[in-house]
Amino acid sequence: MKFGVSIFVTHFSAGPAEIAAEAERLGFESLFVSEHSHIPVDTKFPLADDVPMAYRSMLDPFVSLGAAAAVTSRIKLGTAICILPQHDPIHCAKAISTLDQISGGRVVFGIGAGWNPPEMENHGVAFGNRFKIMRERVEAMKRLWTEEEAEYHGELVNISRSWQWPKPVQTPHPPILVAGAGATVLNRAVGYGDGWMPVIAAQWHESMRNKLTPLHEMPEMIAQQRQLEAEAGRGRTTITSLGLPPEAQYIDRLSELGVERMVFGLPHDGREQAFAQLQAYADAVSAYA
Numbered sequence: 652m653k654f655g656v657s658i659f660v661t662h663f664s665a666g667p668a669e670i671a672a673e674a675e676r677l678g679f680e681s682l683f684v685s686e687h688s689h690i691p692v693d694t695k696f697p698l699a700d701d702v703p704m705a706y707r708s709m710l711d712p713f714v715s716l717g718a719a720a721a722v723t724s725r726i727k728l729g730t731a732i733c734i735l736p737q738h739d740p741i742h743c744a745k746a747i748s749t750l751d752q753i754s755g756g757r758v759v760f761g762i763g764a765g766w767n768p769p770e771m772e773n774h775g776v777a778f779g780n781r782f783k784i785m786r787e788r789v790e791a792m793k794r795l796w797t798e799e800e801a802e803y804h805g806e807l808v809n810i811s812r813s814w815q816w817p818k819p820v821q822t823p824h825p826p827i828l829v830a831g832a833g834a835t836v837l838n839r840a841v842g843y844g845d846g847w848m849p850v851i852a853a854q855w856h857e858s859m860r861n862k863l864t865p866l867h868e869m870p871e872m873i874a875q876q877r878q879l880e881a882e883a884g885r886g887r888t889t890i891t892s893l894g895l896p897p898e899a900q901y902i903d904r905l906s907e908l909g910v911e912r913m914v915f916g917l918p919h920d921g922r923e924q925a926f927a928q929l930q931a932y933a934d935a936v937s938a939y940a
Contacts (some may be wrong), residue, residue: 652934654682656929657893658730658917660715661708665873665925670917671719673926675726678935681759682719683731683914686712691769695886697862705919713746720754729759731848731893731914736765736781738810739773740788741815744795756820761848761891762789764831780919782839783807789827789843794825828891829922833861837872841879846889853895863894865903873908897935 656674658669668735670680687709696702716728728750735743751758764785765771768778776784784807792805795815802812819825829836829844840847849864849872859865864872873890880888891912895901915932918924 652902653680653685654932654935655679655727655729655749655891655911655912655914656917656932657683657685658925659685659705659919660710661705662710662918663708663921664705664919665917665922666718667710667715667719668722669922670925670929671726671728673897675723677929677932678936679726679929681727681729681912681914682716682761682883683729684712685731686708686733687767688734688737689749689770689773689850690767691773692770694767695768702714713750716758719745720750720757720851724755725757727757727759728754729828730762731761732763733761733826734771735762735788736771736776736784738788739752740791740837741795741810741813743788744792744815747792747825748796748815748817751819751821751825752817754820758819758821758825759828759891760825760826761830762844763848782835785861786839786843793824826889826890830893832864837876837879841883841885841888844888845893847876848891848893850894851892852903855917866895869905869908897932897939899939903940 658670674682678828687706690702694702702929719728734783747758747760764781771772771778771781773871785801787805787808787871791808791810794801794803800812801808826845828846828848829840830848832849851866852859852863855865890910891914892905892910897915917928
């Protein structure tokens with residue numbers, strides 16, 4: 652099992668460079684940062700009556716990870732998640748390949764389709780098209796990353812024959828982890844991703860359906876994931892879990908299920924809080940080992 656941490660980096664949280672350096676020093680395998688480009692005032696936030704400031708104030712994920720790359724040498728640097736339908740695929744492919752170059756091949760590209768209709772529509776994307784456009788943008792980006800003269804023609808994404816360098820360090824490209832819950836997420840993860848990134852809930856209520864994945868349903872979901880791989884004739888896709896604490900019962904259970912990585916969330920309400928929690932996670936992992 653590999654262990655990572657994630658954080659909403661904001662103007663009032665610990666900075667991405669300092670938290671990455673400390674996470675690497677403490678032996679964590681990966682650091683993930685989140686993304687919201689902006690939050691429209693008419694957003695209906697699903698988790699509270701008002702939108703927390705952290706959601707309104709996230710730093711750009713690629714700039715943040717570039718800062719983290721500059722002060723580290725081993726830790727993986729990922730997005731959890733990049734809201735891909737809100738990104739131009741040409742610019743996004745360039746940003747990821749650039750980050751993979753300057754980090755020496757340490758990028759993990761976690762993506763999701765997004766949950767906020769007005770935020771999506773401000774980017775010129777119809778909310779109902781978000782899954783289709785995410786797939787087409789992934790497919791187009793893969794071509795830009797892997798082909799000397801790349802082109803892509805879909806229903807929503809069209810790129811004429813083009814050169815784009817540099818290519819990523821990792822071949823064929825950085826791993827793509829598809830986040831999400833619900834009945835169709837595994838079709839996406841296996842169809843065009845390299846892995847699945849669920850947020851797992853140990854305590855379950857049906858109001859969480861399609862937002863989180865219940866721990867007790869993970870065996871069934873993973874069996875479905877393996878079946879889809881077999882039907883597609885492709886290799887094994889990975890699982891990176893978020894949401895569970897570093898307690899022995901959860902580490903043991905996810906290890907039994909074949910989950911490759913657990914990611915623990917850090918607080919974003921201040922530097923001292925984030926560093927204290929990071930040390931507590933390191934202590935818990937060390938005690939388990």
